[in-house]
Amino acid sequence: MRTLVLDTSGPFTTVLITEDYQLSTSHILRDRPAEHLHEQIHASLENLCITPQDLSQIAVVIGPGSWTGLNIGVTAAKTLAQILETPLIPIYTLDALAASCAKPSWTLMNAGRNQCYYARYSTSDSQEMAVDPIDTVIQQILADSNSVYVVEYGDTFKERFTGNDKYLSMDRLPPEALIAALKTSGSIEGADIKSLTPAYLQPSHVEQDASH
Amino acid sequence: MRILGIDTSCDDTGGAVVEDGHKVLSNVIASQYEAHDRFGGIVPVIAAREHTAKINFILELALEKARISFSDLDAVAVSHHQGLMLSLVVGVSAAKSIALACGIPLIGIHHLEGHIYSNLMGRSNELRFPFLCLTVAGGHTLLLKVISHGTYELLGHTRDDAAGEVLDKVARHLKLGYPGGAAIERLAEKGNPNAYDFPRPLINRPDGEFSFSGLKTAVIAAIDRDPDLNQADLCASFQQAIIDLLVSKAMHIAKEHQLRQITLAGGVALNTPLRKALQHAAKVHACEIFTPRSDLCMDNGAMVAGAAYFLYQERGADSLNIGTRANAPLGTTGVRYRHESKYK
Ligand SMILES: Nc1ncnc2c1ncn2[C@@H]1O[C@H](COP(=O)(O)OP(=O)(O)O)[C@@H](O)[C@H]1O
Numbered sequence: 001m002r003t004l005v006l007d008t009s010g011p012f013t014t015v016l017i018t019e020d021y022q023l024s025t026s027h028i029l030r031d032r033p034a035e036h037l038h039e040q041i042h043a044s045l046e047n048l049c050i051t052p053q054d055l056s057q058i059a060v061v062i063g064p065g066s067w068t069g070l071n072i073g074v075t076a077a078k079t080l081a082q083i084l085e086t087p088l089i090p091i092y093t094l095d096a097l098a099a100s101c102a103k104p105s106w107t108l109m110n111a112g113r114n115q116c117y118y119a120r121y122s123t124s125d126s127q128e129m130a131v132d133p134i135d136t137v138i139q140q141i142l143a144d145s146n147s148v149y150v151v152e153y154g155d156t157f158k159e160r161f162t163g164n165d166k167y168l169s170m171d172r173l174p175p176e177a178l179i180a181a182l183k184t185s186g187s188i189e190g191a192d193i194k195s196l197t198p199a200y201l202q203p204s205h206v207e208q209d210a211s212h
Numbered sequence: 213m214r215i216l217g218i219d220t221s222c223d224d225t226g227g228a229v230v231e232d233g234h235k236v237l238s239n240v241i242a243s244q245y246e247a248h249d250r251f252g253g254i255v256p257v258i259a260a261r262e263h264t265a266k267i268n269f270i271l272e273l274a275l276e277k278a279r280i281s282f283s284d285l286d287a288v289a290v291s292h293h294q295g296l297m298l299s300l301v302v303g304v305s306a307a308k309s310i311a312l313a314c315g316i317p318l319i320g321i322h323h324l325e326g327h328i329y330s331n332l333m334g335r336s337n338e339l340r341f342p343f344l345c346l347t348v349a350g351g352h353t354l355l356l357k358v359i360s361h362g363t364y365e366l367l368g369h370t371r372d373d374a375a376g377e378v379l380d381k382v383a384r385h386l387k388l389g390y391p392g393g394a395a396i397e398r399l400a401e402k403g404n405p406n407a408y409d410f411p412r413p414l415i416n417r418p419d420g421e422f423s424f425s426g427l428k429t430a431v432i433a434a435i436d437r438d439p440d441l442n443q444a445d446l447c448a449s450f451q452q453a454i455i456d457l458l459v460s461k462a463m464h465i466a467k468e469h470q471l472r473q474i475t476l477a478g479g480v481a482l483n484t485p486l487r488k489a490l491q492h493a494a495k496v497h498a499c500e501i502f503t504p505r506s507d508l509c510m511d512n513g514a515m516v517a518g519a520a521y522f523l524y525q526e527r528g529a530d531s532l533n534i535g536t537r538a539n540a541p542l543g544t545t546g547v548r549y550r551h552e553s554k555y556k
Pocket residue numbers: 222348349350351352375376377379380391392393394395397478479480481482483484509510511
């Protein structure tokens with residue numbers, strides 16, 4: 001089973017192709033990533049001497065993350081799955097972060113405006129993802145047993161965890177983490193593919209302002 | 213040649229299938245008016261989110277209505293230049309996936325070229341280069357000489373607001389709903405166009421320059437001044453001022469550049485009194501007026517597919533890494549024009 005995995009949630013763009021959850025090829029794009037997403041998909045397929053029709057499923061990181069990045073990645077993936085008639089697998093950013101270390105763990109990322117996205121992962125499944133004020137979240141994490149991993153997407157809160165050797169900062173979701181998350185994520189099929197939307201997790205800033 | 217055309221340049225998600233640049237097999241549009249209404253203008257992040265939510269439904273519907281499937285497409289075209297960046301990238305991402313998965317050419321189109329070519333669709337035999345194109349929309353008001361496929365010369369444009377934007381702002385002030393120009397046209401039918409003597413900025417200047425913001429200010433002041441306003445009279449007088457400005461500038465430029473065919477494009481081209489006034493003026497000057505089919509005036513995917521049919525023959529396909537630009541020069545000569553944004 002061949003899977004194309006796309007991640008446009010952060011400052012880098014990742015394109016992976018896996019075969020039965022083994023990495024076949026991976027590429028990380030650094031500048032103007034979203035513009036070159038499709039060109040890279042094309043190149044990755046060519047590298048493996050396969051065509052889009054050889055893909056058995058499409059996976060995409062649906063957020064939370066960069067608003068525009070997610071719109072581009074999710075649209076790209078939905079459209080490919082729609083045409084190729086393959087299942088579509090949405091991967092949550094926080095799940096992929098959690099997949100990169102042992103559980104129990106916390107994952108978090110800056111949501112702007114003094115908010116952060118976060119989730120706690122017990123030994124098996126995750127608690128709901130949420131967005132709350134940074135201080136509340138960090139207090140909650142610090143109050144948790146210090147044998148728990150803390151994985152941040154980015155490094156905004158690094159200083160808050162100085163001295164904690166279980167704090168990890170990641171500037172992108174590594175291939176292994178994406179593949180691990182891929183294994184545990186559910187898939188969407190048929191008519192439901194069209195209605196997949198990014199997991200923005202919060203209204204746009206304009207809507208937030210309007211509701212205050 | 214069957215081309216799927218996509219337009220997500222602003223706040224409407226458009227998808228259409230057009231055969232050989234002429235035959236519109238389908239043309240579907242999802243409007244976002246309601247999502248933006250309470251903010252008093254288009255909010256780019258919301259527009260992008262709405263496009264992402266709707267684009268795949270629009271694609272499916274466009275194919276379904278055309279009674280074809282993805283594998284029957286010969287090319288995919290998308291507006292990648294001119295509009296809101298956050299919106300453009302969504303349509304472009306979908307178009308690239310289609311080109312990639314179907315193995316068909318990708319054709320990037322300047323959104324304004326879509327408007328211009330809405331006139332050639334079904335009528336490329338009657339129109340002869342060079343001709344004049346007056347594009348009047350929510351985001352732009354400009355006069356172009358269309359020299360050949362993909363080659364344009366700018367002969368005039370607005371210094372400030374676009375005509376459609378001014379129509380929309382006044383309509384909003386009167387709480388008439390969207391599209392503002394259509395609502396004003398409806399009210400104006402029962403009104404007296406001479407009831408108010410609104411200014412017609414720059415009308416006597418012998419060039420193609422437009423200015424609408426002074427007119428907008430005067431109309432809004434008139435509304436605020438009078439609690440017992442006769443809305444029909446006000447709309448009729450306001451609409452007349454816009455028509456006078458558009459017609460006089462278009463006729464002046466047509467004469468000066470000896471262009472006998474004048475095309476009208478953009479959402480404001482739907483306005484019947486404007487069409488009539490242009491026809492009337494054209495008779496006097498022995499010019500011929502072309503207006504697009506009504507379903508091709510406001511932003512839509514069909515005009516993009518139509519433009520792509522003609523321009524593909526000139527320019528060929530684009531690569532999968534084409535980018536997006538909010539303000540892009542137009543055509544082979546790189547025409548630049550001031551684009552006063554109607555967006556927040
Ligand atoms: N019947 C009409 N009369 C005048 N203006 C109209 C009419 N119908 C629509 N419009 C105007 O057309 C504009 C939208 O046209 P469109 O080409 O979609 O704009 P844009 O490309 O700038 O988004 C709006 O400003 C709207 O008020």
